[in-house]
Amino acid sequence: DAGITQSPRYKITETGRQVTLMCHQTWSHSYMFWYRQDLGHGLRLIYYSAAADITDKGEVPDGYVVSRSKTENFPLTLESATRSQTSVYFCASSSRGPSGTGELFFGEGSRLTVL
Amino acid sequence: SQQGEEDPQALSIQEGENATMNCSYKTSINNLQWYRQNSGRGLVHLILIRSNEREKHSGRLRVTLDTSKKSSSLLITASRAADTASYFCATDGAQAGTALIFGKGTTLSVSS
Numbered sequence: 001d002a003g004i005t006q007s008p009r010y011k012i013t014e015t016g017r018q019v020t021l022m023c024h025q026t027w028s029h030s031y032m033f034w035y036r037q038d039l040g041h042g043l044r045l046i047y048y049s050a051a052a053d054i055t056d057k058g059e060v061p062d063g064y065v066v067s068r069s070k071t072e073n074f075p076l077t078l079e080s081a082t083r084s085q086t087s088v089y090f091c092a093s094s095s096r097g098p099s100g101t102g103e104l105f106f107g108e109g110s111r112l113t114v115l
Numbered sequence: 116s117q118q119g120e121e122d123p124q125a126l127s128i129q130e131g132e133n134a135t136m137n138c139s140y141k142t143s144i145n146n147l148q149w150y151r152q153n154s155g156r157g158l159v160h161l162i163l164i165r166s167n168e169r170e171k172h173s174g175r176l177r178v179t180l181d182t183s184k185k186s187s188s189l190l191i192t193a194s195r196a197a198d199t200a201s202y203f204c205a206t207d208g209a210q211a212g213t214a215l216i217f218g219k220g221t222t223l224s225v226s227s
Contacts, residue, residue: 044217104215
């Protein structure tokens with residue numbers, strides 16, 4: 001099915017473990033984004049990518065790593081998970097850049113709990 | 116830091132009533148977007164208004180933008196129980212390449 005899919009939808013891990021959240025889109029959108037959503041903070045941008053092999057930091061990038069070897073995939077890795085990274089993570093894509101009035105299409109979210 | 120801030124944080128109304136949510140932002144923008152999020156789901160785009168527009172309509176939605184006050188409002192007319200959701204405004208920076216920044220959202224509850 002066309003769209004943007006995230007996996008896993010739910011993940012429980014322990015402090016210090018590495019976790020990778022996957023994001024795949026079928027529209028061939030150039031732009032992809034990772035946000036985290038926390039109560040009281042709304043959505044905060046972690047990283048975004050304008051094209052394959054081009055990534056840039058957002059508001060809260062510390063503790064996260066991204067890659068974009070293929071246009072359709074944009075995985076987010078927590079290299080050593082901490083409790084403060086317990087959150088709901090949303091991946092989004094857009095055909096145009098943010099300043100090109102690009103509408104964002106969101107995945108359903110990945111709910112991560114770090115014990 | 117948040118670019119947009121929605122007000123109120125929570126709103127409870129009866130079916131048939133109108134719901135108004137406000138968004139204030141800090142810096143110049145190219146456009147402002149509103150998104151909706153149902154509980155446990157991803158965000159869905161509702162409407163986009165450009166900086167040179169003052170008002171825009173889409174079905175039961177009406178969005179206004181006042182760039183001099185750096186504020187926007189989202190009006191949902193004749194609310195339905197299915198409108199129960201969180202609503203977020205999102206702004207881009209006027210600089211090219213700036214990603215969308217979201218506010219903290221308004222939680223709307225429509226009771227029948």
